Amino acid sequence: MPHVSRRQYIKSVGVASSVVALAGCSGGDGGGGEGDGSSGDGNSGGSQDGTSTSGAGGNTYKMDVATAYKIGTTKEYPVMQQAFKKNVEEASDGQIEVKLHPNGVLGAGTQLAEKVQSGTVQAAQFSFSNFSPYASAVDLVNLPYFAGNNQQFVNLVTSDTWETNVHEKVRSNGFEPLFYLVIDPRALGVGKGAGQVMTPSDMKGYKHRIPGSQILEEAWKMAGANPTPIAWGETPSAIEEGVADSLHVSIEAFVTFGFTDLVSHITRINMVEDAQVYAMNKQWYDDLPSNLQSSVDEAADKTFRQNLKQVPKSRENSMAKLEEAGVKVHDPSDSQLQEWKDTVGYQRSEWDSWKKELAGDMETFKQLEKATTQQSEFEVPN
Incomplete structure (x- = not known):
C-alpha cells in the first residue's frame, strides 16, 4: 500500500474523529485524574515478538509498547500510554492487542529508540531528539524561541514541511512516527x-x-x-x-x-519546548493489513488530540504540587x-x-x- 502521510490521514479523519473525554494514565497506581478505562497494569496479553495469531475473527496482532514512565504518570506528565493502548485496541476491534511495558522495564530514551528501529519492540515513546541522527532538522527545536511554545511546536511537527524534512527521513531508517507528546515549554x-x-x-x-x-x-x-x-x-x-x-x-x-x-x-x-514522540517499527507497520494500518493511524490521531487536552490538566496538577x-x-x-x-x-x-x-x-x-x-x-x- 502506498504510504499516506500522517498529516494527510489526520486531515481525512479530523472532522469525523471526535475528541472524547480526556484519557489519563491514572487508573493503575491510584493517581487520580480521569482514567481511560484500561486495566490497572496495562498488560492485556501480548508477546515479545509481536507475532500474529489466528482466531475466530481473523489474525490478532500482539503489539508491545514500551515507555520509561510508570502507569499513572499522566496526572502530572501527559504520557498517555493507557490512552494509546485503549485507542489502538478499540480502533482495531481487538485485532491488535497492546501490551504496555511501562516504567523503563525495557529501557528508556535511546535504548527504546534502538529497540523500535530493530523491531525488538513494535512501538515506544521516547524523546524525539532520537530522530536527529537521521533528520538533523529535528535539532532546530533546541534553538531558543524557534518553537518555544506548545502551539508553535504543534504547528511545526504537523506541517508538510516537517513531513518532508523529518518524517520521510526517519521512515527510511526504520521508524514510523505515530504522534508527538506535547508536554509544555521548559x-x-x-x-x-x-x-x-x-x-x-x-x-x-x-x-x-x-x-x-x-x-x-x-x-x-x-x-x-x-x-x-x-x-x-x-x-x-x-x-x-x-x-x-x-x-x-x-x-x-x-x-x-x-x-x-x-x-x-x-x-x-x-x-524551548519539552516534547516526545511515539514511534513504531516501520517494517511491522508496513506488514499490517491496510485496515489495521488505518486503525493505528486513527488511534495515534485520537491519542494526540487527547494529549493536547490533557496538557493543561497535567500542568495544573503539577503547579499544585509545586x-x-x-x-x-x-x-x-x-x-x-x-x-x-x-x-x-x-x-x-x-x-x-x-x-x-x-x-x-x-x-x-x-x-x-x-x-x-x-x-x-x-x-x-x-
Whole structure:
C-alpha cells in the first residue's frame, strides 16, 4: 500500500474523529485524574515478538509498547500510554492487542529508540531528539524561541514541511512516527541556595545543568551562565549538592522527576519546548493489513488530540504540587521575556551557521520557520 502521510490521514479523519473525554494514565497506581478505562497494569496479553495469531475473527496482532514512565504518570506528565493502548485496541476491534511495558522495564530514551528501529519492540515513546541522527532538522527545536511554545511546536511537527524534512527521513531508517507528546515549554528552576532568575543578567555565574547538546551549551553561555554537562540521572543530586545551581525542564518534569523539594524558584521563560514522540517499527507497520494500518493511524490521531487536552490538566496538577512544596513559580513580564529573546533568541546571527547545518540550507530553514507560525488544524489549549 502506498504510504499516506500522517498529516494527510489526520486531515481525512479530523472532522469525523471526535475528541472524547480526556484519557489519563491514572487508573493503575491510584493517581487520580480521569482514567481511560484500561486495566490497572496495562498488560492485556501480548508477546515479545509481536507475532500474529489466528482466531475466530481473523489474525490478532500482539503489539508491545514500551515507555520509561510508570502507569499513572499522566496526572502530572501527559504520557498517555493507557490512552494509546485503549485507542489502538478499540480502533482495531481487538485485532491488535497492546501490551504496555511501562516504567523503563525495557529501557528508556535511546535504548527504546534502538529497540523500535530493530523491531525488538513494535512501538515506544521516547524523546524525539532520537530522530536527529537521521533528520538533523529535528535539532532546530533546541534553538531558543524557534518553537518555544506548545502551539508553535504543534504547528511545526504537523506541517508538510516537517513531513518532508523529518518524517520521510526517519521512515527510511526504520521508524514510523505515530504522534508527538506535547508536554509544555521548559522552565528555569534554581536550587535552594540560589535566588530567583527573571532575566538573563540574573544567570551570571550560575552553574546551569545542560544535557550533551552544543546548541544548549551555546544558548546558556549567551545567557551569561556557566553551562555544566550533567547526565539526567545525576541531576537531582547535582542540584541538591550545589554542583549545579539551575536546570531547564518543563513544569511537569519538575514534579515527575522529583525536584519539588530541591528547587526554590521556577521561571517560565518559554524558550524551548519539552516534547516526545511515539514511534513504531516501520517494517511491522508496513506488514499490517491496510485496515489495521488505518486503525493505528486513527488511534495515534485520537491519542494526540487527547494529549493536547490533557496538557493543561497535567500542568495544573503539577503547579499544585509545586505550590504545596513551597516552590515559587514566576512568569516574566513582557519586557523581561523580550530580554531573553534579544539575548539568546534564534534570530541572532550567532545561530546562522546552525540553521544552515541543521536545515541543510537557509531556504529550508525559512520554510520550517514559517511552519511554526502557520496555524495548524490542532489548536492547543492554554
